[in-house]
Structures are given as C-alpha cells and as structure tokens.
Amino acid sequence: NAGVTQTPKFQVLKTGQSMTLQCAQDMNHNSMYWYRQDPGMGLRLIYYSASEGTTDKGEVPNGYNVSRLNKREFSLRLESAAPSQTSVYFCASSGGTGASYEQYFGPGTRLTVT
Amino acid sequence: GENVEQHPSTLSVQEGDSAVIKCTYSDSASNYFPWYKQELGKRPQLIIDIRSNVGEKKDQRIAVTLNKTAKHFSLHITETQPEDSAVYFCAAGRGNTDKLIFGTGTRLQVFP
Numbered sequence: 001n002a003g004v005t006q007t008p009k010f011q012v013l014k015t016g017q018s019m020t021l022q023c024a025q026d027m028n029h030n031s032m033y034w035y036r037q038d039p040g041m042g043l044r045l046i047y048y049s050a051s052e053g054t055t056d057k058g059e060v061p062n063g064y065n066v067s068r069l070n071k072r073e074f075s076l077r078l079e080s081a082a083p084s085q086t087s088v089y090f091c092a093s094s095g096g097t098g099a100s101y102e103q104y105f106g107p108g109t110r111l112t113v114t
Numbered sequence: 115g116e117n118v119e120q121h122p123s124t125l126s127v128q129e130g131d132s133a134v135i136k137c138t139y140s141d142s143a144s145n146y147f148p149w150y151k152q153e154l155g156k157r158p159q160l161i162i163d164i165r166s167n168v169g170e171k172k173d174q175r176i177a178v179t180l181n182k183t184a185k186h187f188s189l190h191i192t193e194t195q196p197e198d199s200a201v202y203f204c205a206a207g208r209g210n211t212d213k214l215i216f217g218t219g220t221r222l223q224v225f226p
Contacts, residue, residue, distance in 0.1 A: 043158065107157055
C-alpha cells in the first residue's frame with residue numbers, strides 16, 4: 001500500500017496563477033483533509049470531506065476550493081494564488097474499518113507564490 | 115471557535131531527562147486527543163492517542179494524561195533520547211472521520 005500520496009512535491013507560482021494539488025489514498029478511508037503548515041502556526045485545516053460527495057470548510061478556507069472526486073481522491077485548487085498562500089500543504093485521510101481514528105498524512109507539497 | 119493551546123513552544127532537555135508538553139482545548143464535545151511527531155522535512159505521524167473514556171494511556175516511554183473536567187491533556191516522555199528531537203503536535207476532535215484542531219506545536223531538543 002502506498003498510503004496517502006500527493007502531487008506535486010514542490011511548486012512555484014506567480015501571483016494570480018492557478019493550480020490544483022492532487023491527493024489520493026489507497027486505505028479505503030471515508031474522510032480526507034487538507035491542511036496548511038506555516039512556521040509557528042501548526043497545522044491548520046483548510047477543507048475536509050467526511051465522506052464521498054461531501055465537503056466542509058475548515059479554519060482557513062478562503063482562497064481555496066476542493067473536490068472529492070471519488071472515495072480515493074481529494075483535490076485542492078488555488079484559483080488565483082497569493083503570496084500569503086506560500087506554505088507546506090498536507091493531505092490526510094482517516095476512517096477506515098475498525099475503531100482507529102488515526103489520520104494518515106501524505107508527504108506534503110511545498111508551494112511558493114512569488 | 116474551537117481552539118487548542120499548546121505549551122511550551124520550545125523545550126530543551128538533557129538526554130535521560132523527562133519532557134512534558136501540555137495542551138488545553140475549548141470544545142467540550144471533543145472526545146479524541148492524538149499526539150503527532152514531525153521530524154524535520156517529514157510528515158506528521160501519530161505516536162499516541164487517547165479517548166475521553168480513559169484518563170491515562172502509556173506506550174513504553176510515552177504516556178498521555180487527560181483531564182476532561184479541566185479540558186487539558188499532556189504528553190509525557192521519559193528517558194529522552196536524541197532521536198526524540200522533533201516537533202510535537204497535540205490535537206482534539208470528536209472522533210472517527212471528524213476534523214481535528216491542532217495545537218501550534220512544541221519543538222523538543224534532546225541534548226546528548
């Protein structure tokens with residue numbers, strides 16, 4: 001099992017450009033999440049999807065959109081990138097069979113907006 | 115809104131000493147409290163978690179305690195080793211498939 005995978009690993013954008021971050025999991029998890037991590041700020045939830053076909057805003061949703069394409073895939077879109085969106089983005093998933101509540105994280109995408 | 119506060123932000127200890135990190139949460143409906151370890155340049159990984167129906171959980175050198183009345187929980191690492199050096203995050207949530215709110219992290223340095 002690959003677990004949670006993310007593409008790309010690194011990306012540099014100019015202000016105003018758009019891009020989509022891709023995330024996929026092969027653990028048959030129901031829930032998926034997008035976080036951003038900034039120095040001194042910890043992990044902040046952008047959007048999450050509790051099940052296929054549903055999405056909800058997290059703590060910092062402004063400037064982002066998401067799509068839960070199917071049970072495996074959850075993408076994050078920046079329509080018009082801003083320097084304030086420079087960050088490391090982590091995707092995570094949870095909620096498979098059994099009683100575990102653990103969230104499994106992907107390797108992250110380091111995004112720089114100039 | 116929901117909030118998790120974590121202290122201290124940095125912690126330096128000598129190898130073999132104990133380290134304690136404390137968190138408080140605001141959402142009284144929270145019933146799941148995980149701790150994640152993140153090494154430099156790596157993804158966060160779960161090291162221990164506790165649910166609200168127990169007050170303490172231990173796994174070798176790591177233990178977590180929970181006080182639901184006071185809405186705080188703590189991570190205890192005994193006999194620290196240099197490989198324990200990392201950033202540790204606490205979080206609080208309402209259980210399976212639900213969102214987690216993370217603390218701002220504690221950078222632990224263990225000196226040989």
